[in-house]
Amino acid sequence: MVVSTPLIGVLALQGDVREHLIALAAADAVARPVRRPEELAEVDALVIPGGESTTMSKLATVFGVLEPLRERVRAGMPVYGTCAGLIMLADKILDPRSGQETIGGIDMIVRRNAFGRQNESFEAAVDVTGIDGPVEGVFIRAPWVESVGAEVEVLAEHGGHIVAVRQGRALATSFHPELTGDHRVHALFTEMVRAAG
Numbered sequence: 001m002v003v004s005t006p007l008i009g010v011l012a013l014q015g016d017v018r019e020h021l022i023a024l025a026a027a028d029a030v031a032r033p034v035r036r037p038e039e040l041a042e043v044d045a046l047v048i049p050g051g052e053s054t055t056m057s058k059l060a061t062v063f064g065v066l067e068p069l070r071e072r073v074r075a076g077m078p079v080y081g082t083c084a085g086l087i088m089l090a091d092k093i094l095d096p097r098s099g100q101e102t103i104g105g106i107d108m109i110v111r112r113n114a115f116g117r118q119n120e121s122f123e124a125a126v127d128v129t130g131i132d133g134p135v136e137g138v139f140i141r142a143p144w145v146e147s148v149g150a151e152v153e154v155l156a157e158h159g160g161h162i163v164a165v166r167q168g169r170a171l172a173t174s175f176h177p178e179l180t181g182d183h184r185v186h187a188l189f190t191e192m193v194r195a196a197g
């Protein structure tokens with residue numbers, strides 16, 4: 001059997017793109033930034049970084065990549081969103097800014113900035129289904145998942161709130177594994193991408 005190395009894009013409109021590129025390379029994927037529809041068409045999977053979901057939503061519209069993103073996710077492209085990226089993958093935001101759009105793909109309702117503002121950022125050990133031993137979760141103005149639909153698997157909770165989920169080929173975390181040097185969540189995603197073939 002030939003095991004090919006998946007090509008994983010990182011949505012590079014805004015946010016901590018570089019850290020994800022490094023984490024993916026460490027998790028044995030080939031990774032590159034994606035901004036335009038032509039670039040999206042070339043990748044097997046996509047990571048949506050942390051940053052600011054309202055800005056990301058605006059830029060996705062400006063770059064003409066929002067609809068193509070929705071189509072690829074609907075068609076089953078593996079996708080992983082961290083923090084603002086989790087918000088972008090939510091079918092519904094509880095407290096959106098006016099005009100804020102998401103890509104959708106995960107049947108969940110999210111609450112932005114749920115864990116508090118920037119100065120209330122924190123780190124916590126989080127047990128994630130499918131990963132041996134706790135992951136150091138970095139939470140920066142992090143959202144939590146308020147509720148999920150029947151198709152969504154909850155992978156982690158913190159303080160009684162859902163912070164990691166998976167629905168089919170879509171994975172999302174409230175926290176930022178790309179900032180810790182621990183690449184196990186990226187390895188989990190890379191495995192999902194390989195399994196999707």
Ligand SMILES: NC(=O)CC[C@H](N)C(=O)O
Pocket residue numbers: 049050051052053054082083084085087112113140141142143
């Ligand atoms: N670190 C982050 O990605 C913060 C997310 C930000 N609070 C938002 O609403 O998009």
